């Protein structure tokens with residue numbers, strides 16, 4: 001038996017004002033996307049903004065349902081809009097943020113497991129990595145160059 005270590009890499013920024021101008025614009029769009037959140041059950045509003053190679057920014061927000069399990073996360077709402085509106089365009093970056101009435105979200109918000117797997121499939125489909133910008137309302141911001149760093153030992157079509 002031997003112990004193996006996994007190495008994941010991300011960029012750490014003390015605050016969103018340290019991001020590049022382009023990344024700040026995209027993150028601002030994610031904040032704006034939260035306005036479309038339908039989250040009467042969790043009261044947790046999530047916004048996602050997807051930057052396409054054509055320069056378009058597509059926004060999505062979480063859409064909950066009285067039948068809880070069928071709710072949709074912000075990331076997958078945005079990704080569904082992308083394939084509906086711009087099926088040929090590659091995704092460069094996704095910015096994600098969240099807020100809640102219960103407290104200030106001062107930690108970066110990371111996508112859930114289902115969203116990570118969905119973003120992974122988008123990477124494979126377009127043969128190109130997708131950058132992720134993760135932010136709370138305040139505090140540090142993390143940037144990942146690929147969702148694979150958030151999903152070590154991922155499951156993909158190679159296993160089928």
Ligand code: THU
Nearest residue numbers: 042044046062073074111112115
């Ligand atoms: N949520 C997202 O929209 N994205 C995630 O990656 C994490 C969770 C939503 C789902 C639900 O509407 C609320 O946040 C609380 O879990």
